[in-house]
Amino acid sequence: MSETTQNLKGRVALVAGATRGAGRQIAVQLGAAGATVYATGRSTREKRSEVNRAETIEETAELVTEAGGVGIAVPVDHLEPDQVRALVERIDREQGRLDVLVNDVWGADHLIGWHKPIWEQSLDDGFRTLRLAVDTHLITSHFALPLLIRNPGGLVVEVGDGTREYNEQNYRLSAFYDLAKTAVNRLAYIWAQELRDHGATAVALTPGWLRSEFMLDVYGVTEENWRDAVAKEPHFVISESPAFVGRAVAALAADPERSRWSGQSLSSGQLAQVYGFTDLDGSRPDAWRYIMEVEGQGKPADATGYR
Numbered sequence: 001m002s003e004t005t006q007n008l009k010g011r012v013a014l015v016a017g018a019t020r021g022a023g024r025q026i027a028v029q030l031g032a033a034g035a036t037v038y039a040t041g042r043s044t045r046e047k048r049s050e051v052n053r054a055e056t057i058e059e060t061a062e063l064v065t066e067a068g069g070v071g072i073a074v075p076v077d078h079l080e081p082d083q084v085r086a087l088v089e090r091i092d093r094e095q096g097r098l099d100v101l102v103n104d105v106w107g108a109d110h111l112i113g114w115h116k117p118i119w120e121q122s123l124d125d126g127f128r129t130l131r132l133a134v135d136t137h138l139i140t141s142h143f144a145l146p147l148l149i150r151n152p153g154g155l156v157v158e159v160g161d162g163t164r165e166y167n168e169q170n171y172r173l174s175a176f177y178d179l180a181k182t183a184v185n186r187l188a189y190i191w192a193q194e195l196r197d198h199g200a201t202a203v204a205l206t207p208g209w210l211r212s213e214f215m216l217d218v219y220g221v222t223e224e225n226w227r228d229a230v231a232k233e234p235h236f237v238i239s240e241s242p243a244f245v246g247r248a249v250a251a252l253a254a255d256p257e258r259s260r261w262s263g264q265s266l267s268s269g270q271l272a273q274v275y276g277f278t279d280l281d282g283s284r285p286d287a288w289r290y291i292m293e294v295e296g297q298g299k300p301a302d303a304t305g306y307r
Contacts, residue, residue: 208287
């Protein structure tokens with residue numbers, strides 16, 4: 001698939017959690033394919049969310065439009081059912097349809113007690129993590145799926161961290177984080193069962209080691225010079241830009257046979273091998289295979305054969 005093909009014109013997408021990172025570029029790449037994209041989140045130019053970063057949903061919507069789609073920013077706290085109901089009613093009123101739902105709400109990195117047993121973690125922070133990671137997806141699906149199934153062929157993408165295989169075999173260094181990311185994969189399987197008779201497809205999708213705005217800041221690099229971070233963290237050589245997973249979603253949305261994937265746990269690197277899209281640098285990083293076969297085996301960093 002060509003990254004510039006406008007094969008989603010006339011399609012309507014909701015990207016819940018589109019302020020930054022994977023969500024932002026999923027919205028942008030759907031826009032590049034011609035879609036109308038509703039980009040939601042809590043960070044606006046008037047008010048920052050608890051994450052306290054500068055990225056906003058207005059910027060995301062503008063990037064969608066610049067890419068060739070129609071970007072529409074809607075401030076929404078996806079923990080508030082009334083706000084989500086109003087969002088879906090607006091999409092119905094303005095578009096009369098919903099073709100793609102992307103559940104990417106997260107925003108809990110600052111709450112995670114990494115490498116701490118449950119008795120050393122804050123229960124308040126842990127339960128807030130689960131609410132942000134799981135409840136938001138349930139609430140959004142509750143209101144959005146009736147609109148999505150109005151027309152056959154809809155697509156639901158649950159964006160998480162880690163393939164189902166990886167998360168089942170590895171502890172994710174925090175009880176609450178582990179539960180959150182395992183639950184997202186399970187939700188995609190659940191939606192696949194519930195949507196089967198309505199002609200819709202649901203998948204779990206994970207990026208690899210994502211060069212999000214936050215991660216670039218952690219290593220003191222930009223997207224242009226990200227390889228400088230390899231000196232500090234050699235395995236960062238397998239990292240990918242958020243555009244890579246965005247192109248994965250656009251490829252799924254444009255595939256008339258996407259139902260073959262329903263209920264499965266997929267990765268951006270896996271789908272790149274099938275659909276032929278690339279990352280911004282022209283490579284196809286297969287991060288989760290690398291993580292399991294190289295990093296996970298204690299081997300020296302070497303992305304040869306993995307990108």
